[in-house]
Amino acid sequence: VLHAEQRFRYSRPIVAGDELVGRLSVTGVRAIGGNAMVTCLAEIQDAAGEHVVTATAVLLVGEGEE
Amino acid sequence: MTAVGDIVAERSVHLTRDSLVRYAGASGDFNPIHYSDRIASAVSLPGVLAHGMLAMGLAVETIVPWLGDSGRILEYGVRFTRPIVVDPESGAELRIVAKVGAIDADGARIDLTVSHGDTTVLGKAQVRVRLA
Numbered sequence: 001v002l003h004a005e006q007r008f009r010y011s012r013p014i015v016a017g018d019e020l021v022g023r024l025s026v027t028g029v030r031a032i033g034g035n036a037m038v039t040c041l042a043e044i045q046d047a048a049g050e051h052v053v054t055a056t057a058v059l060l061v062g063e064g065e066e
Numbered sequence: 067m068t069a070v071g072d073i074v075a076e077r078s079v080h081l082t083r084d085s086l087v088r089y090a091g092a093s094g095d096f097n098p099i100h101y102s103d104r105i106a107s108a109v110s111l112p113g114v115l116a117h118g119m120l121a122m123g124l125a126v127e128t129i130v131p132w133l134g135d136s137g138r139i140l141e142y143g144v145r146f147t148r149p150i151v152v153d154p155e156s157g158a159e160l161r162i163v164a165k166v167g168a169i170d171a172d173g174a175r176i177d178l179t180v181s182h183g184d185t186t187v188l189g190k191a192q193v194r195v196r197l198a
Contacts, residue, residue, distance in 0.1 A: 007143030
């Protein structure tokens with residue numbers, strides 16, 4: 001697995017004492033040759049359900065990898 | 067006054083194999099391509115590579131003294147375009163230059179150039195910051 005891109009978008013900074021909940025979803029899979037370009041989105045909220053940060057990662061997964 | 071084209075910060079960071087082992091422990095990314103020459107060459111890499119996220123973090127850290135508060139960072143994205151080979155003896159020297167790319171009502175876009183020798187290793191490394 002190769003990390004191709006990464007992005008963070010903050011509504012507020014993370015501070016000590018925060019209780020955070022992350023939900024990871026796969027938002028896109030694109031075939032390139034024998035490889036797959038997978039986009040993952042992690043939505044991270046605080047205990048009150050307010051948005052804190054969205055982290056988007058694009059991963060290149062090689063043929064035959066899990 | 068900050069203007070488009072201004073260099074707001076720059077620095078060099080020297081990475082060694084020690085840096086990578088420390089970052090592996092701190093991040094939990096123990097992929098052996100970041101410490102084992104044998105594994106790196108077995109998967110046809112040019113050598114042991116620095117973690118992309120380590121380079122991403124070091125790059126943005128460059129502007130924090132200028133910003134005064136990392137909480138002013140609203141958005142930060144990069145593409146990992148070129149691998150950073152960390153030599154077992156000499157390590158790798160990263161050069162980071164942060165330039166104002168655009169200014170709007172309450173903030174700015176800072177463009178980071180991160181190079182290793184003559185090679186730019188991060189693509190489209192842009193930080194949106196709040197200045198007001």
